[in-house]
Each structure stands twice: as structure tokens, then as C-alpha cells.
Amino acid sequence: MQNRPKQNDEIRTTCPYCGVGCGVLARKKTDNSIVVRGDPEHPANFGRLCSKGSALGETTGYEGRLLTPSIYGERTDWDTALDLVASKFSEAIAEYGPESVAIYAAGQILTEDYYVANKWMKGFVGASNIDTNSRLCMASSVAGHRRAFGTDTVPGIYEDLEKADLITLVGSNLAWCHPVLYQRIAAAKQARPEMKVVLIDPRRTMTADICDLYLPIEPNGDVALFNGLLDHLSLHDGLNADYIEQHTSGFSDALTSAIDGSSPSKVAELTGLTQSELATFYDLFLTTEKAVTIYSQGVNQSCVGTDKVNSIINCHLATGRIGREGMGPFSVTGQPNAMGGREVGGLANLLASHMELEREDHRALVSEFWSAPNLTKKPGLKAVDLFKAVREGNIKALWIMSTNPVVSMPEADKVAEAIQACPFVVVSEVQAKTDTSQYGHVLLPAADWGEKDGTVTNSERRISRQRPFREPMGESKPDWWHICEVARRMGFADAFQYETTAEIFAEYAALSAYGNAGDRDFDIGALAGIEKPAYDALEPFQWPRKVGAEPSQTRFFANGGFYTADRKGRFVAVHSEAPSDRTDARPMLLNTGRLRDQWHTMTRTGKSPRLAQHIAEPFVEINPKDALVLGIREAELVSVRSDHGDVLLRALITHRVKKGQVFAPFHWNEQYASNARVDTLVRAVTDPFSGQPASKSTAVSVHFARMQQFAFAIVREKPDHIDAEYWALARVPDGWQVELAFETMKPDLAHFAHNLFGLTQSADWLEYEDAKSGQHRHACFQKGQLVGILFVGTRPVAASRSWAAGLLSTCFDEAKKRHLVIAGRAGQDQPDPGAIVCSCFSVGFNQIQSAVVKGCSSVKAIGDCLNAGTNCGSCKSEIQQAIDQTTREAAE
Ligand SMILES: Nc1nc2c(c(=O)[nH]1)N[C@H]1C(S)=C(S)[C@@H](COP(=O)(O)OP(=O)(O)OC[C@H]3O[C@@H](n4cnc5c(=O)[nH]c(N)nc54)[C@H](O)[C@@H]3O)O[C@H]1N2
Ligand SMILES: Nc1nc2c(c(=O)[nH]1)N[C@H]1C(S)=C(S)[C@@H](COP(=O)(O)OP(=O)(O)OC[C@H]3O[C@@H](n4cnc5c(=O)[nH]c(N)nc54)[C@H](O)[C@@H]3O)O[C@H]1N2
Ligand code: SF4
Ligand SMILES: [Mo]
Numbered sequence: 001m002q003n004r005p006k007q008n009d010e011i012r013t014t015c016p017y018c019g020v021g022c023g024v025l026a027r028k029k030t031d032n033s034i035v036v037r038g039d040p041e042h043p044a045n046f047g048r049l050c051s052k053g054s055a056l057g058e059t060t061g062y063e064g065r066l067l068t069p070s071i072y073g074e075r076t077d078w079d080t081a082l083d084l085v086a087s088k089f090s091e092a093i094a095e096y097g098p099e100s101v102a103i104y105a106a107g108q109i110l111t112e113d114y115y116v117a118n119k120w121m122k123g124f125v126g127a128s129n130i131d132t133n134s135r136l137c138m139a140s141s142v143a144g145h146r147r148a149f150g151t152d153t154v155p156g157i158y159e160d161l162e163k164a165d166l167i168t169l170v171g172s173n174l175a176w177c178h179p180v181l182y183q184r185i186a187a188a189k190q191a192r193p194e195m196k197v198v199l200i201d202p203r204r205t206m207t208a209d210i211c212d213l214y215l216p217i218e219p220n221g222d223v224a225l226f227n228g229l230l231d232h233l234s235l236h237d238g239l240n241a242d243y244i245e246q247h248t249s250g251f252s253d254a255l256t257s258a259i260d261g262s263s264p265s266k267v268a269e270l271t272g273l274t275q276s277e278l279a280t281f282y283d284l285f286l287t288t289e290k291a292v293t294i295y296s297q298g299v300n301q302s303c304v305g306t307d308k309v310n311s312i313i314n315c316h317l318a319t320g321r322i323g324r325e326g327m328g329p330f331s332v333t334g335q336p337n338a339m340g341g342r343e344v345g346g347l348a349n350l351l352a353s354h355m356e357l358e359r360e361d362h363r364a365l366v367s368e369f370w371s372a373p374n375l376t377k378k379p380g381l382k383a384v385d386l387f388k389a390v391r392e393g394n395i396k397a398l399w400i401m402s403t404n405p406v407v408s409m410p411e412a413d414k415v416a417e418a419i420q421a422c423p424f425v426v427v428s429e430v431q432a433k434t435d436t437s438q439y440g441h442v443l444l445p446a447a448d449w450g451e452k453d454g455t456v457t458n459s460e461r462r463i464s465r466q467r468p469f470r471e472p473m474g475e476s477k478p479d480w481w482h483i484c485e486v487a488r489r490m491g492f493a494d495a496f497q498y499e500t501t502a503e504i505f506a507e508y509a510a511l512s513a514y515g516n517a518g519d520r521d522f523d524i525g526a527l528a529g530i531e532k533p534a535y536d537a538l539e540p541f542q543w544p545r546k547v548g549a550e551p552s553q554t555r556f557f558a559n560g561g562f563y564t565a566d567r568k569g570r571f572v573a574v575h576s577e578a579p580s581d582r583t584d585a586r587p588m589l590l591n592t593g594r595l596r597d598q599w600h601t602m603t604r605t606g607k608s609p610r611l612a613q614h615i616a617e618p619f620v621e622i623n624p625k626d627a628l629v630l631g632i633r634e635a636e637l638v639s640v641r642s643d644h645g646d647v648l649l650r651a652l653i654t655h656r657v658k659k660g661q662v663f664a665p666f667h668w669n670e671q672y673a674s675n676a677r678v679d680t681l682v683r684a685v686t687d688p689f690s691g692q693p694a695s696k697s698t699a700v701s702v703h704f705a706r707m708q709q710f711a712f713a714i715v716r717e718k719p720d721h722i723d724a725e726y727w728a729l730a731r732v733p734d735g736w737q738v739e740l741a742f743e744t745m746k747p748d749l750a751h752f753a754h755n756l757f758g759l760t761q762s763a764d765w766l767e768y769e770d771a772k773s774g775q776h777r778h779a780c781f782q783k784g785q786l787v788g789i790l791f792v793g794t795r796p797v798a799a800s801r802s803w804a805a806g807l808l809s810t811c812f813d814e815a816k817k818r819h820l821v822i823a824g825r826a827g828q829d830q831p832d833p834g835a836i837v838c839s840c841f842s843v844g845f846n847q848i849q850s851a852v853v854k855g856c857s858s859v860k861a862i863g864d865c866l867n868a869g870t871n872c873g874s875c876k877s878e879i880q881q882a883i884d885q886t887t888r889e890a891a892e
Contacts, residue, residue: 005465005467005536005537009027010025010026010027010037011025011026011027011467011468011469012024012025012039012042012465012467013025013026013449013450013465013466013467013468013469014042014336014456014458014464014465014466015049015052015053015056015336016056016108016336016449016466016604017052017053017336017599018052018177018178018334018335018336019178019332019333019334019335019336019338019339019458019459020044020045020178020179020180020181020332020458020459021044021336021456021457021458021459021460021462021464022038022039022042022044022045022048022049022050022053022180023038023039023041023042023043023044023045023464023540024036024037024038024039024049024053024056025037025038025039026056026450026469027469028469028470032470033057033061034056034057034060034450034469034470035057036049036053036054036056036057037049038053042464042540043158043462043540044158044180044458044460044462044464044540045180048180048183048184048872048873049180049872050179050180050183050872050873050874051179051596051597051610051611051614051839051840051872051874051875052179052597052599052605052611052874053180053872054840054871054872055597055605055608055610055611055839056449058607058608058609058610058611059604059605059607059608060448060449060450061607062473063607064431064432064433064603064607065430065431065432065445065448065473065474065476066429066430066431066432066437066443066445066446066474066476067432067445067473067474067475067476068445068474068475069081069082069442069443069444069445069475070442070443071084071441071442072441078475078477078485081442081444082482082485082486082489083489084442085399085426085442085444085486085489086486086489086490087489088397088424089101089125089397089399089486089490090490090491092396092397092424093125093126095396096396097127098125098126098127098129098374098376099127099129099380099394100394100395100396100397101125101127101129101395101396101397101398101399102127102129102130102131102380102381102386102389102390102395102397102398102399103117103121103129103130103398103399103400103401104130104131104132104133104383104386104387104398104399104400104401104403104405105117105130105131105132105133105341105346105400105401105402105403106132106133106134106335106341106401106402106403107132107133107134107137107138107333107334107335107336107337107338107340107341107346108335108336108337108402108403109337109341109401109402109479110337110340110452110453110454110455110456110466110478110479110480110501111337111340111341111343111344111454111455111456111457111463111505111508112454112455112480112501112504112505112508113401113402113454113478113479113480113483114337114340114341114344114346115344115352115480115504115505115507115508116480116483116484116487116496116498116504117130117346117401117479117480117483118130118344118345118346118352119352119370119372119495119496120483120486120487120492120496121376121380122345122351122352122366122372122375122376123366123367123370123372123374123375123376123495124372124373124374124487124490124492124495125374126374126375126376127376127380128348128349128357128376128378128379128380129348129380129381129386129395130346130347130348130380131347131348131380131381131382131383131386132341132346132347132383132403133335133383133403133405133408134335134338134341134342134346134347135347135348135382135383135384135690135691135692135693136301136383136408136409136410136692136693136695137297137300137333137334137335137338137692138300138331138333138334138338138342139300139305139347139382139687139690139691139692140299140300140301140302140305140306140308140309140687140689140690140692141295141299141300141309141331141333142342142347142350142690143305143306143309143687143689143690144305144306144308144309144310144313144331144572144690145309145313145331147306147310147570147572147689148309148310148313148314148317148562148569148570148571148572149556149557149562149563149564149569149570150562150563150564150565150570151354151520151521151522151562151563152342152350152354153461153521153522153556153563154330154331154333154339154459154460154461155322155323155328155329155555155556155557156292156322156323156327156328156329156330156460156555157460157461157542157553157554157555158181158184158459158460159325159553160292160325160326160327160328160330160555161181161184161185161188161292161294161330162184162185162187162188163188163290163325163326164195164290164291164292164326164327165194165195165196165288165289165290165291165326166195166196166197166198166284166285166288166290166291166292167185167195167196167197167198167291167292167293167294168197168198168200168281168285168291168292168293168294169197169198169199169200169201169207169211169294169295170200170201170222170293170294170295170296170298170299170308170312171200171201171222171295171296171297171298171299171300171308171696172201172207172294172295172296172297172298172299172332173201173205173206173207173296173593173594174207174294174296174332175205175206175207175209175210175596175874175877176205176206176207176594176595176596176874177296177334177594178296178332178459179596179872179873179874181332181459182207182210183873183874183876185197185210186210186876189210196212196213196284196288197210197211197212197213198211198212198213198214198215198281198284199211199213199214199215200215200217200222200225200298201214201215201216201217201298202216202217202218202219202298202591202657202658202661203216203591203621203656203657203658203661203663204216204655204656204657205656206596206877206878206881207877209876209877209880209881210877213277213280213281213284215271215273215277215281216272216273216658217271217272217273218270218271218272219578219580219589219591219661219696219697220302220303220304220308220578220580220697221270221271221272221273222298222299222302222308222311222312223261223304223307223308223311223574223575223576223578224261224262224266224267224270224271224576225267225270225271225273225278225281225311226308226311226312226314226315227257227258227259227261227262227267227311227574227576228258228262228264228267228271228278228282229281229282229285229315230254230255230258230262230311230314230315230318231255231258231259231262232282232285232286233282233285233286233315233318233319234255234318236286238285238286238318238319239318239319240318240319240320240321242320243317243319243320243560244317244318244320246560247317247320247557247559247560247561247562247568247569248317248560248568248569248570248571249566249568249569249570249571250570250571250572250573251317251318251571253571253573254314254571254572254573254574255571256573257573257574257575258311258314258573258574261575261576261577262576264278266576270576270577285315289319289321289327290321290325290326290327291316291319291321291326291327292326292327292328292329292330293312293315293316293328293329293330294330294331294332295308295309295312295329295330295331295332296331296332296334297334297593297695297696298696299312299331300331300690300692301692301693301694301695301696302578302687302692302694302696302697303578303579303685303686303687303688303694303697304574304578304687305687305690305692305694306687306688306689306690306692307572307574307575307689308574309329309331310571310572310574311574312329313329313572314571314572314574316328316329317569317571318571322556322557322558322569323555323556323557323558323559324555324558325555328555330459331459332459333458333459336456336458337456337457339456339457339458339459339461340455340456340457340463343457343522343543344508345357347382348379348380348381348382348386349379349380349382349691351363351366352366352508352511353366353508353511353512353514353520353522354512354520354521354522355520357376357377357378357379358379363375363377365514365515366511369510369511369514369515370495371494371495372495382686382691383405383409383691383693384409384410384684384686384691384693385691387405387409387414387415387418387419388418390418390419390421390422391414391417391418391421393421395422396422396423396424397422397423397424397425397426398419398422398424398425398426399425399426399427399428400419400425400426400427400428400436400440401427401428401446401479401482402428402429402446402479403436404434404435404436404600404601404603404669405419405436406419406434406435406436406439406669406677407434407435407436407600407601407666407669407670407677407679408600408601408666408679409679409684409693410644410679410682410683410684410685410693410694410695411644411645411679411680411682411683411684412645412677412679412680412682413644413645413680414644414684416435416439419436419439420439424441424442425439425440425441425442426440426441426442426443426444427439427440427442427443427444428444428446428479428482429443429444429445429446430445430446430447430448430476430603431603433671434601434603434669434671435601435669435670435671435677444477444482445473445474445475445476445477446476446477446478446479446482447468447472447473447476447477447478447479448472448473448476449466450468450469450470451468451470451471451472451473451476451478452466452468452472452478452479453466453467453468453478453500453501454466454478454480454501454504454505455501455505455538457543460542461542461543461554462540462541462542463524463538463540463541463542463543464540465535465536465538465540467536478501480498480501480504483496484496484497484498500532501535502530502531502532502535502536503532505527505530505535506527506528506529506530506531506535509524509525509526509527509528509529509530510525510528510529512524512525512528513525513528513546513547519563520563521544521556521563522543522544523543523544523545523546524543524544524545524546525545525546525547526545526546526547526548526549527545528547539551542554557569580697580699581683581685581698581699582699583699585701586641586642586643586699586700586701587660587699587701588626588660588661588662588699588700588701588702589660589661589662589697589698589699589700590640590642590661590662590663590664590678590681590682590697590698590699590700591657591661591662591663591664591696591697592663592664592665592666592678592679592682592695592696593663593665593666593696594665594666594667595614595615595665595667596614596615596874596875596878597611597612597613597614597615597839597874598611598614598615598665598667599667600667601667601669602667602668602669602671602672606671606672606730606731607731608731609731609732609733609805610839610840610842611839612730612731612732612737613732613802613836613839613842614836614837614839615665615835616728616730616737616739616801617650617673617728617730617739618647618649618650618664618665618667618668618672618673618676618678618728619649619650619651619652619664619665620638620640620649620650620651620652620662620663620664620702621652621653621654621656621657621662621663621664622638622651622652622653622654622657622662622702623653623654623655623657623658623659623660623661624653624654624655625659626659626660626662626702627651627653630702630703630704631704632651632653632702632704633651633653634651634652634653635650635651635796636650636651636704636705636707636796637649637650637651637705637707637726637741638650638651638702638703638704638705639702639703639704639705640662640664640678640681640700640701640702640703641681641700641701641702641703642681642682642683642698642699642700642701643683643699644680644681644682644683644684644698645677645680645681646675646680646681647664647675647676647677647678647680647681648674648675648676648705648725648726649664649676650728650739662700662702664678665678666678666679666682666695668728671729672728672729672730673727673728673729674722674724674725674726674727674728675726676728679695681698681700682695682698683698683699705726706743707725707726707741707742707743708742708743708744708745708794709741709742709744709745709746709774709792709793709794710740710741710742710792710793710794710795710796710797711724711738711739711740711741711742711790711791711792711793711797712737712738712739712740712790712791712797712799712801712804713737713738713740713753713756713788713789713790713791714732714735714736714737714738714786714788714789714804714805714807714808715735715736715738715756715757715758715787715788716734716735716736716757716785716786716787716788716808717735717736717757717758717787718736719736719738719755719756719757719758720758721755722738722740722756723752723755724740724741724742725741725742725743726739726740726741726742727739727740727741732805732808733805733808733809734808734809735805735808737801737804737805738756746792749776749778749790749792750765750767750778752790753778753780753788753790756788756790757780757787757788759780759782759787759788761782763780763781763782763787764780764781764782764818765778765779765780766778766779766780766781766818766819766821766822767822768822768823773793773794774792774793774794775791775792775793776790776791776792776793777789777790777791777792777822777823778790778792779818779821779822781812781818784811784812784813785808785811785812786807786808786810786812786821789804789807789821789822791804800832800833802832802833802836802842802844803832807821832844832846833845833846833847834846834847834848834849837868837875837878837879837882838866838867838868838869838871838875838879839874839875840870840871840872840875841866841867841868841870841871843866843867843868845882847866847868848862848866848868848879848882848883848886849882849885849886851865851866852882852883852886852887853886853890856883857883857887858883859876859879859880859883862879862883863879
């Protein structure tokens, strides 16, 4: 009885965020709020949770939820909405053919949702226009795996990360993006300090904290780096000739191609690394048998993403370091169910259960199994092409499910235009207003995490249950139900008669074993026909799990057995050059990615005050040398422009990025900032094999954005409309924080404050002005509470944000107190904790610095003294950095 579905009053479920797939114990309290903790028995996390997982309780409330279906903005009932969707899709198919409709979904729906969506589109609509945000995420890994292994499979398991003697992280900010895996590696390294960690990333991220060697590679220098490694292995007797001979094909072509492009000087040029840095890394890899190479979006999101993947896999095949304990290439998946999506064939070029769309025998099997009259025969449109087709008017009905493409797709303004131009758009969402849902003609409310029921697969092929712990809010229904109801109304009732997700899973498991004589690795036939009680009690397990098999750890390819026609693994000859679009007019390269405490387009994490504390504003990292040339000072605003759009961001001047490069997170959307959708800049150039966009390298120019006034406000109510050239909103306890800037002096600040605070009743207003410095303050109180406070100056406002946010919970019955707030130096009587480092205990940089000065010189000592880093531990590397910085500054 390891993983009971319930533990007293706690429900065992799985985190809805990243692909680590941590087990969560969730409990609903009598006031309906949710308390979570890590599941000590879940094999992904053994009780750990990161900052996002720990804050789940703050994000599951009613606020902002989509609660009822609507048509053209008018509330309606389910039957009317579903009838309309079914008839519009049917009409489009009848008039323009099955390829005139499409669905764009996400790795955040559950396997059961994914399975029926895929069955509906590929089996019954009869086209393959179902693509998902996995195209922006894992497609290059999928393509690279399929080229090398003949199947899309991650060969290793998490334990390998702990057992390895060398971990190489390529284009992965594991500390922030897969924090629990990072913590598992950190713990293993602490126990075995001889374990070495290498980071390969153009930008020095927090992940560097754990590393013995950091290689600041040139963007897209990865293929050259790994080609150089293959050459080095062959020159220094590092090959596993037996493995190459017995289990692989194509070695000599791959080596020739590697040698052609990788003279030492060429590698140094393309990677931007010194000969000595290269030699150190190459020798480490050469001499360390137990080597794991973890890679993520710095590899996948590139116009040479698939080649990058294969350049890494080539080195593992050449050394036979694959599928054995502590060894292997390891693509870490982003989303909670990116893997499940791949398994059900949730991309436009895949069929279900690792069957291939191109193979007639596979199509015949699926068609027979589904009794599908109309099985698709050819691949459909991949995400970027799909939205192009929408824009060109070729898609007449589009269904967007669980993704926010107006924020996350490259050339996002064109995507917005496309959706607006589409004759019929359905959006299945949990939030009432997103940048995408605002263009939906029909909105279908979806059950959210904690309400929905099904399975997800994590990065190590482990299938875990997401279990509900409360009823769906309002009239929301799970996504699989949306699809099945539409399918039934389109005349496919027999194939979509499911009452529960258990029935869907049982069918899916049966399909995985159907006609599978061992030529498909994805086989969970042991669960075919599973009944609901057993499904409800299902423990996390790794696939494959064939009929008769017990759950066990599984690895692939240690002894060959690939899924190619000759069962051999394939080396792929890859070439090193990656074209850049930099020009004189757009001389800098924009890199994009993630922050520790935000998730994607912020629709969930944006609700959490605790998470917003970490970084509350959209920003762009600029190297100090570039900032100097561009005349940009810290905290000023900059306009970042590409050939596709422009955004306005706060400048963060830092050595983390190299000269000529800038980095911006892609999280902010129109709900949280005036103009910070970074994907409006990103070019829609894709990898030729995977169709994955190159989201990490767009040529841009950066310009100082002159502002005459800057402001900062704390308000109790979310402002409806903000009349400022720049604004960014962040959640604080009991209200909102607003950063503002104006191109021209606001003539009437009192009026502006009135609008911002959204005040309708009489209240007590206070004003302060220092004409000499140009500083103004406006505060408004009602019934002894602050309604809002606005600080204005001609330079970025230096008031302590956490002090100001705390004013919302301060009692202002005394007039003196009110006057002090408006006239005193902001936060003068309070120590300013500084930028928040530990979100769990709200501990700031300044507090850590003063503890260091008082003698706390280790992360543990800081934890003992301030509690920082002692809950989820996601901030440990930042604490270490604060210690290092303080110690360095003291020595200078
Ligand atoms: N906190 C948080 N965690 C998340 C998510 C989130 O939104 N927030 N999202 C989840 C999802 S869906 C995903 S896909 C993962 C992504 O996880 P990661 O891939 O780790 O995250 P990114 O920040 O997108 O990119 C990783 C790194 O690639 C580097 N990079 C850019 N160009 C190159 C290059 O040419 N070569 C190399 N070697 N590196 C390069 C970037 O500088 C960046 O630091 O995170 C998951 N986890
Ligand atoms: N520039 C740049 N762009 C990127 C990336 C990058 O690194 N750089 N990374 C890319 C990657 S790897 C990814 S994965 C994407 C992520 O991009 P998106 O998928 O667009 O991001 P999310 O914010 O996760 O969007 C999920 C949406 O579904 C809703 N939702 C949540 N749960 C459910 C549910 O159960 N059912 C339904 N129907 N709706 C739900 C949420 O409210 C939200 O609006 O972004 C990509 N875009
Ligand atoms: S590492 Fe964090 S975000 Fe990822 S699954 Fe675990 S708790 Fe969730
Ligand atoms: Mo992703």
C-alpha cells in the first residue's frame, strides 16, 4: 500500500507545473482554501516541493475563473454552446474539408483529455490538424529521439542523475525550471563531492551555482561543441567500439561530419570558448564513464534544435553510455504532461501510442481499434504553420485548449491577428480573461487542477494520477468532456461514450498493446481495461508495463534494441553552422526564458502574492558594457525592438549576460503589463525537422526609452484601466503593486491617483509635494485603512516595495500615522528587506546581506538565522549568491 489515493484527509495528486511531476498531498480546509505539501512517498520528489508547488494553495481560488460557457460574450448554457461548436465544425468540414478545422492544445491537459482530442481529430474529423504547445517545447527532442532511436523515448530515469559522476547541463536552467531535480542533484553532490557538474549556457543562470565548470557558449554553438567532443573521443580512445559495432549504424558518417566542422580553432570560434575550457570539458567527458547529459530549451528552441539533440545523443551512443545506471542523454520535459501528450500522439505528425502516421500498418491498426471511418493519412500543420494557415483564412474553425498562444507563440501579434480573423474560435479555459480568450467566440469553462481527474507522465516516463480534491467550480467541466460532447453532436457518439476518465485510460492502455509484438516501446497493456477502483488507486509507475509485468524501474537501450527497422541506434551526421539574423540595425541577440517563481503566461502563478515577491516586473538583462554605450542606467526603461514588434521593459544591468546579448522572460502578458509580451519580438523561424520555433535567438535593437516621470503605487483594488505609457501589475497581500512611467509629466496627479485607486466614495486624501526634487505622493484612506498610495518622481522611485505593500494591512485610525506615511521618507522607520530571495518566508537580499555581515557565511547558517531556504529550498542558489556577493564586496 505505497501510494494510497488518500492519506487521512489529504488527497494524493501530482503538481500541475513542471515535468518533474512531483507528488503533492492536498487538503481542502473548511473555509475551502487548499493546503499542500510534498508527498514523501512519490518517487519523483520524496516529499520535496519547489516554490511554485508550495504556493499552489494561493492560486486555486475563485478569482478570475471562467465559470460558465459563453457565446460572443453572452452567458449561455452548455447545450447551446456545444451545439454551436459541433455545428460550426461540421459545417466547415462539409464545405471546406476536414483540413479546414484545427485544434491547438497543450502539455497541460491530462492524458485522457489528450487521447480523446487526438482520437476525435485524427480518427473522426479525418485530419491531423491537432498540434500543441509541445511544438514550442519538446518537438526537437521528439524529432531527435525518433531519428536516433526510431522512437520518442527518454532512455534513463531520475536515479541516474544521482548516480552519475558527471552531469552536463546544456541549455537548461534546472535550478529554476526543474527545481526538485536540481535539489536532488545538489544533495547527491553534497554526499559525493567528487561528482562533477558542468553548465553550458550563454547566460550565467542560478544553475551555475552548483557547477564545477561553467561554459558561456555562444548562442547555438552547441552542435560544434558536441561535434568537437565526438572528434575528441575518437582521437583519445574514448569510443565504445563494441557498442558502436553491435548496436548502431551511421557512425563513420557522423564522425566525418563532426571532424569536418570541428577543427579546434573552428570549435573555439563557433562556441566562443577557449581551448582550455574545451579541453577541460572534453577530458571530463572522456574519462567519466557515468555521464548524464541533461538538456532543455537552450537545445530544443533553435533553428538547429534537432541537430543539437542528435549531436548530444551521438556522443552517448559512441561511448555506449545509454540506458545504464548513471548514464544517458536526458531531455527534461517542460510541462506536467508534455510526455503524456507525446505518448498519445498529440502532435500533428504523430499517431497514437507511439505509432507512426507515415506507416500504413500502424494506420490500419489504429483505424481498426477505434473503428474510425476516416483515419487521417498525412501529417497536419505544425503550430507555426497552423497559425499562418489561420491568418491566411484556410482554417475556418479553430479550437484552442489550455494554452495562451497570443502570449507564447513567436510573432505573437500576427498570431493575435490570425485568431481575430478566424471565422470561428473556441477557447477552453480555466480563466475568464486571458490575452487569447478575449478573442474567443465561444468560451468553454474547464475544470482546473484539483477538480479534474486523470493521469500525467513526467520526464522519466512515470505515469501518476492527478486526483480531484474538490468539485469543479461554477459550471466548469473537464476538457475531455468538452471534446466528447462535441464529438457526439457531430455524429460520433459510439466512439465517445465515456463516463469517466478511467474508461478512457483503459482504452488507451489497450491500444498501446494492440497489435504490438514488441515493435513499439510504449506498451502499458497491463492496464488495459482497468476498472475505476484500480485506476483510482493507481500508484505512480514507469512505462513500459506489458501484460503480466509488475511495476519496476525501466531503462532503454543499454543492450541496443532500438525501434528502427534494423533495431540499431542511428548516429546522425550533423553540421555546426546556425544562421543568425543579426544586422547593423538589429545588432543584439534576444534570448528568452523563465523565472523561478512564474509559470508561463502567469495565469496561475500571477495570482500568488508570495510568488510575485520574487520578481514583480518584466525586465530585460543587459550587459553593463552595452548599457554604457546605449546610455541606459539601472532601473530605467528600454524599448526592445525586432522586425516583428516592440516591448517596453525595465533595464536590469548585469554581467549574467554577455555583451551583445540580452535576456527577457516571456511570462508577462497584457493582463499584467502595458507592453511586455516578449513573443511579439520573437521571429517565427523554425527547425527544419521538428518545426520548433527558435525562441532563444532573435535579432533586436535596444533603445533608451525616455520617461519624464516614474511612479509606484499600492492599491487595494485592481485598477480597471491605467493611463500610463508604462505599467506593470503584481499581486501583493490584500491588493496590487503598480509600477508606472509617463512619457510626459502628468498634469493632474490627483486625478490620476483617483482613477488608479478606483474610488467611488468619500475618503480621506493626503498629498505631499517636494517641488525641488519633483517628488509627489498621494494617499487615500477610508475607515482607517489605506485605499491606495502613489509615489511619483522624475527618477525610478526608490521606496521599499515590501514596506509599502505592508501598508494595506496597517491600521490607520490615527491621523498622525497617515501623515507620517505621506511625509516621511518611504519606509524610513522600517528596515528594507530588499528584493525578495526566499518567497516562502519573505526574506530579502538586504536581510541576507546583514546576516552575512554578522557572521552567517553559509546557506545553512542563513537558514538557521532567517529561515530562508528551509522550506522548499528553491532559493538556495540565490542565497549562496547573496553570500558570495556580500563577501566579495566586503573584500573590495
Ligand atoms: N519556474 C518555471 N519553471 C518551469 C517553467 C516556467 O514557466 N517557470 N516552464 C516549464 C517548461 S514548459 C519548460 S519547457 C521548462 C524549460 O526549462 P529550461 O529549458 O531550463 O528553461 P529556459 O529558461 O527556457 O531556457 C534554458 C536556458 O537555455 C539557455 N540558452 C539559450 N540559448 C542557448 C543556446 O544556444 N545554447 C545553450 N546551451 N543554451 C541556451 C538560456 O540562456 C536559458 O538559461 O521549464 C519548465 N519549468
Ligand atoms: N519567447 C519564448 N516563448 C516561449 C517559450 C520560451 O522559452 N521563450 N517557451 C515555450 C514553451 S516551452 C511553452 S511550454 C509555452 C507555454 O505557453 P502556454 O501554453 O501559452 O502557457 P500557459 O500560461 O501555461 O497557458 C496555459 C493556458 O491554459 C489555461 N489552463 C490551465 N489549466 C487548464 C486546463 O486544465 N484546461 C484548460 N482548458 N485550460 C487550462 C491557463 O489559464 C492558460 O491560459 O510557451 C512557449 N513560448
Ligand atoms: S519541481 Fe516544483 S513545479 Fe516542478 S513538479 Fe515539482 S513542485 Fe511542481
Ligand atoms: Mo515548455
